[in-house]
């Protein structure tokens with residue numbers, strides 16, 4: 001992971017700049033995120049899993065924020081479903097957290113901000129803390145080793161039955177040359193736009209890694225069109241028993 005890009009604020013500067021320039025705007029960013037969160041919750045329901053926001057006072061973690069707009073949208077989504085949910089917003093960089101605080105997000109009920117590294121969640125949160133972890137587009141910025149570490153930290157701090165929701169662009173392992181080229185074009189354009197390193201990953205590798213970590217999981221795409229065809233939505237559940245996930249799950 002190129003920590004300096006996150007820690008020196010360059011990524012957040014570029015991300016913030018992008019939101020100020022049509023056609024991408026905070027309103028469109030909010031709409032895209034709300035659509036994604038709703039899609040993730042439909043996947044949870046379709047899988048027959050209980051909503052992680054169902055209990056009286058769910059404990060929720062947003063891992064990596066990128067901007068105030070991202071976190072405000074997530075807080076609104078969660079609190080519309082359960083106003084008693086406790087939401088922790090964690091980022092490795094101070095910049096987006098300062099932006100959230102400046103906009104008064106931590107003054108909202110049951111919201112707190114914390115600077116921490118996703119690779120060491122267990123240093124601050126006890127095992128089995130969260131009902132739900134959401135992270136949008138974080139894994140694409142993590143090296144293979146860091147992906148493994150962050151997934152195992154998420155697994156540890158989720159309660160049994162807790163659910164991780166996320167989404168990233170992955171190529172199929174057996175991609176043909178033109179698909180691979182298209183993926184690499186998207187990858188370099190994201191790196192240019194946000195100044196962060198993107199670590200390519202196949203959906204099969206992510207599927208296997210989630211399974212090895214212990215998660216039951218489902219992956220789905222919302223569309224086969226344009227650049228979004230690489231975007232895979234993932235919901236991953238920490239089993240309630242010691243039984244490991246099986247290979248017969250949906251991908």
Ligand SMILES: C[S@@+](CC[C@H](N)C(=O)[O-])C[C@H]1O[C@@H](n2cnc3c(N)ncnc32)[C@H](O)[C@@H]1O
Nearest residue numbers: 006064065066091092093117118119136137138
């Ligand atoms: C969540 S991701 C992407 C967010 C946005 N939805 C997007 O698509 O670009 C980027 C955020 O993760 C944060 N981040 C990167 N590495 C991290 C780590 N190891 N621990 C916690 N946050 C991290 C970055 O500072 C940044 O705010």
